[in-house]
Amino acid sequence: PDVPELPRRIRWSAATAAFQIEGARAADGRGRSVWDQWVETPDKVIDGSTAEPGPDSYHRWPEDVALAAGLGLDRYRFSISWTRVQPDGTGGANSAGLDYYSRLVDGLLEAGVTPFPTLYHWDLPVPVHEAGGWCSRDTAARFADYTALVVDRLGDRVKNWYTINEPAMTTLQGYAVGALAPGEFLLFDALPTAHHQLLAHGLASTVLRSAGAEAVGVANNHTHVRALRDDDADRAALEAYDILHNRIFADPILTGAYPDLAAFGYEMPVRDGDLELIGARPDFYAVNFYNPTTVTAPTGADNPIPFDIVPTPGAPVTGFGEEWPIVPEALTGLLLDFTERYPGLPPLIVSENGASFPEPARAGFVDDTDRISFLDGHIRAVARAIDGGADVEEYTVWSLLDNFEWADGFTQRFGLVHVDFDTAERTPKASYDWYRRVIDGNRR
Numbered sequence: 001p002d003v004p005e006l007p008r009r010i011r012w013s014a015a016t017a018a019f020q021i022e023g024a025r026a027a028d029g030r031g032r033s034v035w036d037q038w039v040e041t042p043d044k045v046i047d048g049s050t051a052e053p054g055p056d057s058y059h060r061w062p063e064d065v066a067l068a069a070g071l072g073l074d075r076y077r078f079s080i081s082w083t084r085v086q087p088d089g090t091g092g093a094n095s096a097g098l099d100y101y102s103r104l105v106d107g108l109l110e111a112g113v114t115p116f117p118t119l120y121h122w123d124l125p126v127p128v129h130e131a132g133g134w135c136s137r138d139t140a141a142r143f144a145d146y147t148a149l150v151v152d153r154l155g156d157r158v159k160n161w162y163t164i165n166e167p168a169m170t171t172l173q174g175y176a177v178g179a180l181a182p183g184e185f186l187l188f189d190a191l192p193t194a195h196h197q198l199l200a201h202g203l204a205s206t207v208l209r210s211a212g213a214e215a216v217g218v219a220n221n222h223t224h225v226r227a228l229r230d231d232d233a234d235r236a237a238l239e240a241y242d243i244l245h246n247r248i249f250a251d252p253i254l255t256g257a258y259p260d261l262a263a264f265g266y267e268m269p270v271r272d273g274d275l276e277l278i279g280a281r282p283d284f285y286a287v288n289f290y291n292p293t294t295v296t297a298p299t300g301a302d303n304p305i306p307f308d309i310v311p312t313p314g315a316p317v318t319g320f321g322e323e324w325p326i327v328p329e330a331l332t333g334l335l336l337d338f339t340e341r342y343p344g345l346p347p348l349i350v351s352e353n354g355a356s357f358p359e360p361a362r363a364g365f366v367d368d369t370d371r372i373s374f375l376d377g378h379i380r381a382v383a384r385a386i387d388g389g390a391d392v393e394e395y396t397v398w399s400l401l402d403n404f405e406w407a408d409g410f411t412q413r414f415g416l417v418h419v420d421f422d423t424a425e426r427t428p429k430a431s432y433d434w435y436r437r438v439i440d441g442n443r444r
């Protein structure tokens with residue numbers, strides 16, 4: 001057969017996120033998030049786009065449901081916008097905002113696709129940001145309140161939840177180096193934002209479980225870290241980067257303790273009981289994986305950063321160039337490293353995996369063979385990890401459809417489905433049909 005076959009049955013999914021697909025930023029009382037501020041600030045988004053209309057899923061969600069069902073997905077991963085539900089990040093629910101997600105959930109269930117929402121995919125309400133955002137411990141409590149509003153309305157039909165998406169990217173890109181909203185440049189002073197997001201995950205998990213949720217977990221971005229050279233200086237760089245990108249976010253959830261941060265001269269603002277909450281066993285551990293990261297010892301005498309990120313030697317690249325090397329074996333390595341590093345780990349989910357390549361803005365049909373080969377390689381990498389002992393129970397393609405790629409605007413396309421960003425017209429690509437065959441083949 002020409003499609004990859006897994007050694008055992010897993011669930012198949014595809015993902016999107018609210019701000020990246022919904023458009024309709026002012027509809028039905030939606031409040032403003034740090035991403036609204038970001039897209040309205042000159043020079044923050046490469047093509048000056050504002051995420052509107054984009055795929056316009058706020059109006060076209062029935063098409064998304066039909067596309068998800070057409071693939072034969074077991075589950076669809078979408079995110080809920082905090083500011084549609086609770087426009088100012090405090091107080092009661094905006095029922096018009098919740099109505100939207102309620103319709104989407106009903107549509108998915110009618111189509112036989114299990115809804116698997118993410119409660120937070122980066123769209124922090126502006127007032128919560130102004131009160132300190134993720135630098136403030138109180139934001140975790142705000143998030144738990146918002147979670148209660150959502151589960152109160154959807155919890156009769158939604159049983160599986162991702163709490164927070166990629167806290168590592170929010171800490172590193174959002175607060176440490178300012179490449180994504182809210183655009184703070186705090187370097188190591190950004191570390192408390194990791195703890196507060198993990199605390200938010202812990203508090204929200206408790207809220208969800210007591211409302212009858214069956215499976216709750218966080219979706220973390222992880223990378224497989226490699227040293228450029230086999231020497232002590234580069235190994236130290238590897239260690240440092242592995243802690244900052246992977247272990248700060250995985251260790252407390254999976255072991256109930258942070259890695260030693262003394263080398264960075266930092267300590268997390270942990271209070272009594274925090275680590276019990278954060279380390280309460282999740283029902284799954286979800287990994288967003290895109291590429292490995294190669295590091296070397298830092299150059300420059302008083303460089304505050306203990307590593308330099310360099311291109312991965314010999315790797316082909318995606319539409320992002322050298323920043324995004326294509327190395328499917330790195331996914332096998334990552335899943336096996338986790339299995340070994342965290343004995344007793346809950347089942348693993350690959351909650352995002354995919355790639356963008358240059359594609360036309362308008363298209364009757366996109367023959368995206370490069371995406372097919374990327375996904376084929378990574379699904380085979382998952383198969384090898386399962387053979388090697390990793391307990392992977394679900395795989396998710398990022399993304400169901402082309403969408404707003406954050407600071408890269410509409411210049412990067414990750415979809416199985418092409419979207420004309422002027423008309424929101426959707427056209428399945430070759431990879432859509434291929435993924436449908438992968439799912440079908442693995443069900444037999």
Ligand code: GCO
Nearest residue numbers: 017165166169288352398405
């Ligand atoms: C995330 C990711 C997605 C991106 C995708 C491609 O936060 O889960 O950043 O939203 O669009 O990873 O970059």
